[in-house]
Amino acid sequence: MIEPQIPCPRCGSFTSVEKVFCVRCGSRVIPLTEYDLTASDFIYPPDESALESFREFKPLSPLINELILKRYVRALFSRLEGGLA
Structure with a gap:
C-alpha cells in the first residue's frame, strides 16, 4: 500500500503525512496553525508591482x-x- 505524501513548501520534495518536517531540507511541512501567514499576505498589490519594478x-x-x-x-x-x- 502506498503511503500518502505531501510536498514540502520549501523544496517540493514529497514527505510522509506523518512527518512534521521535510526529510530533505528540514523545513516544517505541517503548519503550526491552521493558517500560516506570510509577508505576501499583507502586501498591497500596487506596492508589490512597484517592488518588482525596482528589482x-x-x-x-x-x-x-x-x-x-x-x-x-x-x-x-x-x-x-x-x-x-
Missing part, C-alpha cells in the same frame, strides 16, 4: 552610483577644498 533596475545601481553619486561627491569635495584654501 528590474538592480543591475543599474552600480552604474548610477558611478555616474551620479561619485561625481557629486567629488564635486562637493573640490568645492570644500577650494573654499578652505
